[in-house]
Amino acid sequence: MNLAEFIDARREKHLTELKEFLRIPSVSAKSEHKPDVERAAKWVADNLRAAGFKSAEIIPTAMHPLVYAESLEAPGKPTILFYGHYDVQPAEPLDLWTSPAFEPEARNGNLYGRGTADDKGQVHIHLKALQALHESNGKFGINIKVLIEGEEEVGSVSLWDFVQKNKEKLKADALVVSDTSMLGKGVPSITYGLRGLNYYQIELTGPERDLHSGVYGGAVPNPLTVLAELFAKLHDNNFHITVPGFYEKVAKLSKAERKALNALPWNKKAFQTAVGAPGYCGEKGFSIVEQLWTRPTLELNGIWGGYIGEGAKTVIPSKAYAKFSTRLVPNQDPRKIAVQVEKHIRKLLPKTVKCKFEVLSTGKPWAAPFQAPIFKKAQTALEKGFGKKAVFIREGGSIPFVTQMYDTFKVPCVLIGFGLPDENAHAPDEHIYLENYFSGIKAIAHFYADLAIL
Amino acid sequence: MNLAEFIDARREKHLTELKEFLRIPSVSAKSEHKPDVERAAKWVADNLRAAGFKSAEIIPTAMHPLVYAESLEAPGKPTILFYGHYDVQPAEPLDLWTSPAFEPEARNGNLYGRGTADDKGQVHIHLKALQALHESNGKFGINIKVLIEGEEEVGSVSLWDFVQKNKEKLKADALVVSDTSMLGKGVPSITYGLRGLNYYQIELTGPERDLHSGVYGGAVPNPLTVLAELFAKLHDNNFHITVPGFYEKVAKLSKAERKALNALPWNKKAFQTAVGAPGYCGEKGFSIVEQLWTRPTLELNGIWGGYIGEGAKTVIPSKAYAKFSTRLVPNQDPRKIAVQVEKHIRKLLPKTVKCKFEVLSTGKPWAAPFQAPIFKKAQTALEKGFGKKAVFIREGGSIPFVTQMYDTFKVPCVLIGFGLPDENAHAPDEHIYLENYFSGIKAIAHFYADLAIL
Secondary structure, three states: OOHHHHHHOOHHHHHHHHHHHHOOOOEOOOHHHHHHHHHHHHHHHHHHHHHOOOOOEEEOOOOOOEEEEEEOOOOOOOEEEEEEEOOEOOOOOHHHOOOOOOOOEEEOOEEEOOOOOOOHHHHHHHHHHHHHHHHHHOOOOOEEEEEEEOOHHHOOHHHHHHHHHOHHHHOOOEEEEOOOEOOEOOEOEEEEEEOEEEEEEEEEEOOOOOEEOOOOOOOOOOHHHHHHHHHHOOEOOOOOEOOOOOOOOOOOOOHHHHHHHHOOOOOHHHHHHHHOOOOOOOOOOOOHHHHHHOOOEEEEEEEEEEOOOOOOOOEEOOEEEEEEEEEEOOOOOHHHHHHHHHHHHHHHOOOOOEEEEEEEEOOOOEEOOOOOHHHHHHHHHHHHHHOOOOEEEEEOOOOHHHHHHHHHHOOOEEEEEOEOOOOOOOOOOOEEEHHHHHHHHHHHHHHHHHHOOO | OOHHHHHHOOHHHHHHHHHHHHOOOOEOOOHHHHHHHHHHHHHHHHHHHHHOOOOOEEEOOOOOOEEEEEEOOOOOOOEEEEEEEOOEOOOOOHHHOOOOOOOOEEEOOEEEOOOOOOOHHHHHHHHHHHHHHHHHHOOOOOEEEEEEEOOHHHOOHHHHHHHHHOHHHHOOOEEEEOOOEOOEOOEOEEEEEEOEEEEEEEEEEOOOOOEEHHHHOOOOOOHHHHHHHHHHOOEOOOOOEOOOOOOOOOOOOOHHHHHHHHHOOOOHHHHHHHHOOOOOOOOOOOOHHHHHHOOOEEEEEEEEEEOOOOOOOOEEOOEEEEEEEEEEOOOOOHHHHHHHHHHHHHHHOOOOOEEEEEEEEOOOOEEOOOOOHHHHHHHHHHHHHHOOOOEEEEOOOOOHHHHHHHHHHOOOEEEEEOEOOOOOOOOOOOEEEHHHHHHHHHHHHHHHHHHOOO
8 A cells, every 4th residue: 555545545534633623722812712722732742642753742831832743763864844833713703604613514525614724734734644654654754843833823922932942953954834825726836935024004193183174274284185195105107116225126036937927827817806806906017926926015004093983073183094014025125125115205204294103023025946856846745645736836925934934944944735715714614625635645745755765 | 331331340240140051061962961951941041031031932852952032122123143052062081171161160361161162151141241231221222033052062953943944933134143263362353254064985995805915915906005096186286176176166355355364463373383283284375364264175084994903914905984074165066066076086096996985964165245234333342342453254164054044044144252262162171261251241232232223
């Protein structure tokens, strides 16, 4: 019996076990679920031992425990650090779930339940792949470190603290993460690029106090209008961002990469159906895929000021606020961009308002050298698991952990996602396509097995 | 003893009585004060009888009672309709009052308490002026109708219903109102112009649902940005409003009126101190007084959309909202302006968003022919009461009742205000300058007395 057959023979067993994992409501954001979070950590540790790890630690933290296991019995073979998380998003609003969030149910080829896609289902794929390898060979064949956290949905503070204090312990030749999505159904995908994220907030103050718009209107600065005028100036008619120097360091895509990205089976119609806008717009000179994955953006995320209740209030407010963010691409430097953005905004603003400018966070973009051997091995393993050619994709979002790990260890990060873009990761009726779950176990088992072949 | 001496002899008595009126917490917005509102109506009716009216009606309405009294015993003499209100704004926040809102206290030459300026103090001026006339002459000398409502602070719905049904009863040669402010201390003022007010709300929808700004940012319309770009286009660099036709009907001021307005003892420094903005702006080619009183405006009153809580959320929202208003001047037609504004906004918006445009209210501008004899009589009477020359001013705000009454009866409306701009009409520590109250009684007594002299 080969590895794939070995795994296929255990489909029911795997599914039953995953459902057990999913039934634990390990909602990290809610203090009433603290016992559940701890139960989930114990479940993961137990499962790691069942998978063939001699021991698995539950590491207490200031908030939720980390689970860590390692097997370093393959001298001369690569060492892989696998990262995942066992905590989940809150399930609310509960009444929008077709079946209860923590009572997993298979329907229409999907498994529904909180954590199916994000990230318990994907963690379980790795646990079962490792177990299959160990059971069929008596060993993993590579050196493997597994780090599963319980705070991913609430900011990963304890994780990051642990990583900083255990750099030697966590050292590896590559980081493997399964917490992303495939390009689409039947398209196994490796994500090799993420955008960075700077998040800003500004507060504009015009008059010292709210004023009556009748008594004062016409002769005083209105900070709401100034805010509108400011943000109208941050893009030109081609949707280019007007901040001087903003694009200066942007890495130009090679012709080959650009061609490859545009040749992907990316479905524009499905994208537009998902968005449902009356029309579309984006930076001139780039395809939508390029706009989403390879071009930086500046987006307003929230604006407020003045009277926002029901009916009418004739006020000229003292203050106007905006939250906005820049998505960054290689090789933009987040700190430098933050300085450029602030400088440009201060230059654009009239002297009639004061401006408080805050950078709430900065985050680097990331792109992996996907021509490196480990990426080719991942691609081959995915083809073995899915029977379909795997593609290299980028994502428009940001995963701070990946860029931080890359900065810390300077090793390749291989992002192999088994979710699908429409699986409601943070919404009601979260699900995972079961064939992706089953094929994922086979693919990951092949991946780890192939890494043993130098 | 002449009229002024007669009134001066009663200063203490008047003040004691006003305090009694102010102690009734007739807050029309709060249902728990309904008995107080009714008590205040009764107080007004009793006081009208004491002033010399043979009878005074308390007229029940769907909400708060109206008080009405009339004396029509001067055939051949003018008939005046005096309007005021006995209800007051809520006193909250209570902890910001130096002395309790409903325990009137004299300090520094002012009388503090809710309703002192808006409008009980000013109503009392008329009641005591009429009483003085009646007591010293045994008659009012003119025909007088008094209508005091209890819903001014909550929209005057019952008043307006009553007016529509009692046009014949309320017919008069002029309407007199004291619910405005003087230009400044020591400057008795007659207001002859008010701006009209149209209030609008728009809702822009881009994507059908809120989107992740990482996953979707760069290729979808952001309604917040579209909103900003829209409002940036509604003024040009000279603060002119860009709506085609907006200024078309604006009445041009005569040279004389413009000169008179700019010659007023209007204090720019005090204005800027009250506003406290880092800088000032307004429509090019007009003085601040002209901008405030004689020019139309378009002001944002509130904007909102996206994430407005603490910290960061990477969202591209589906919707963006704005509340805004246009202040209008003679002879702009509010309904026509609303159509022009909507048309222009729809023209400016890109096809990437849907727009819901609502006109929440429209209101006409108003300006009186202040050269008419009754205005000259008011000016002379104010000079008799205050010992200072009275001026003709306009206001930037809107008083819907005045424009509605003018539209209904087409008679001169004489707005004689005894408040000062900084008397906190709707705020804690509301007060009236006592000398204005005492001088006001004398001025109004002279005004009514002089109207009897044809």
